[in-house]
Amino acid sequence: MxxxxxxxxxxxxxxxxxxxxxxxxxxxxxxxxxxxxxxxxxxxxxxxxxxxxxxxxxxxxxxxxxxxxxxxxxxxxxxxxxxxxxxxxxxxxxxxxxxxxxxxxxxxxxxxxxxxxxxxxxxxxxYDVNKGVHHYWSMADKNYRGYLKAKLVPLKKYFYVLRSLLAIRWLERYRSPAPVEFERLRPLVADDETVDKEITRLLAKKQRSEEKEFVPVMAELNDYIEKELSRLSRYSDKAAPVxxxxxxxxxxxxxxxxxxxx
The missing domain is CATH 3.30.460 (Beta Polymerase; domain 2)
Incomplete structure (x- = not known):
């Protein structure tokens, strides 16, 4: 607010x-x-x-x-x-x-x-959905490889990566621009209880942490991110251009x- x-x-x-x-x-x-x-x-x-x-x-x-x-x-x-x-x-x-x-x-x-x-x-x-997918994939990949592979990582970078990956899921499912609000994207990963639970923990930490807070790497989230990045590296969409x-x-x-x- x-x-x-x-x-x-x-x-x-x-x-x-x-x-x-x-x-x-x-x-x-x-x-x-x-x-x-x-x-x-x-x-x-x-x-x-x-x-x-x-x-x-x-x-x-x-x-x-x-x-x-x-x-x-x-x-x-x-x-x-x-x-x-x-x-x-x-x-x-x-x-x-x-x-x-x-x-x-x-x-x-x-x-x-x-x-x-x-x-x-x-x-x-x-709006070209394929351009949206490419943008969010590049953002997720850059932030993950640049910030989230150490023992201590910037807390906010997890959200940059996760929000980008969930935005791609939205684009793939609905073929329209993704919402800005993270909570509107979260249902797209609700079927993965482990990831959803880790996101809840992250949000709780973010709300009480300073902007540049570092946290121990979260292995379950990193596994999920790497799988999604690997899947998206093979992304191909044959839809007609806008x-x-x-x-x-x-x-x-x-x-x-x-x-x-x-």
């Missing part, structure tokens, strides 16, 4: 972004462990946003050279960064996993002109510029 005081503070930071950069923030959400549902007591707030300049800003010969991200200094454990609407929708067209997860964050700070609903409505025609027509994204882009000019 995000307290009302924190929400007001974040809204103030977003207004500062608008004033300093001459933009309008269209959409802002919480990303990372707070959105996933397993923050530590000292977890940062990871605020991600989509913004638009006035229309004239885009009618420039040097548009491709102009900066299309805003990154704010981290203050009071608040990490704010955002993408320009044109960059965001181009990445959406490529099934960018970060953008798709932002659309499904359960913690929304701002949503102008129904941006999220309009973007989510386009997912069936744009057409990903740009016309609907162009319409959303223009409507967002109209909103920014209003």
């Amino acid at each position: 995000i307290s009302e005081d924190v929400r007001r503070y974040i809204q103030g930071r977003l207004r500062t972004v608008e004033e300093e950069h001459g933009v309008r923030v269209l959409f802002a959400v919480e990303s990372g462990s707070r959105a996933w549902g397993f923050p530590s007591p000292n977890s940062d707030y990871d605020v991600r946003f989509i913004y638009a300049h006035p229309r004239e800003w885009y009618l420039s010969l040097d548009l491709e050279e102009r900066r299309d991200v805003i990154e704010c200094e981290i203050v009071d454990d608040m990490d704010l960064s955002g993408w320009d609407i044109r960059k965001a929708l181009k990445l959406f067209w490529q099934s960018n996993p970060s953008f798709v997860e932002w659309l499904h964050s359960p913690i929304v700070y701002r949503d102008e002109v129904g941006f999220a609903d309009r973007a989510r409505a386009l997912l069936p025609d744009i 057409s990903r027509d740009l016309s609907s994204l162009n319409t959303l882009f223009r409507d967002c510029l109209d909103s920014a000019d209003a």
Whole structure:
């Protein structure tokens, strides 16, 4: 849960972004462990946003050279960064996993002109499940081999790996973007009592541990992870590629510029 005081503070930071950069923030959400549902007591707030300049800003010969991200200094454990609407929708067209997860964050700070609903409505025609599987497999594999093969391992890295593997199971079963919240993914492994029990133990530790806590390696979870990574290394999907027509994204882009000019 995000307290009302924190929400007001974040809204103030977003207004500062608008004033300093001459933009309008269209959409802002919480990303990372707070959105996933397993923050530590000292977890940062990871605020991600989509913004638009006035229309004239885009009618420039040097548009491709102009900066299309805003990154704010981290203050009071608040990490704010955002993408320009044109960059965001181009990445959406490529099934960018970060953008798709932002659309499904359960913690929304701002949503102008129904941006999220309009973007989510386009997912069936744009989102490529195979790209999602590849992204989550790469994330799980990198974090497992980089962090979870020692005697003492970073607690939060188990969640990075497990959440990625369960997201893949969701993609395989439902052929649609996976939920952000870890608890919505957990039922996909409920039939494995050992793994489910170990996840419960991990969650209890995470809720009372600092962000960079280390724990002894958990052999049962490592066995499960290695089996899943091995299975997924042979993943093959013959489904037809998504057409990903740009016309609907162009319409959303223009409507967002109209909103920014209003």
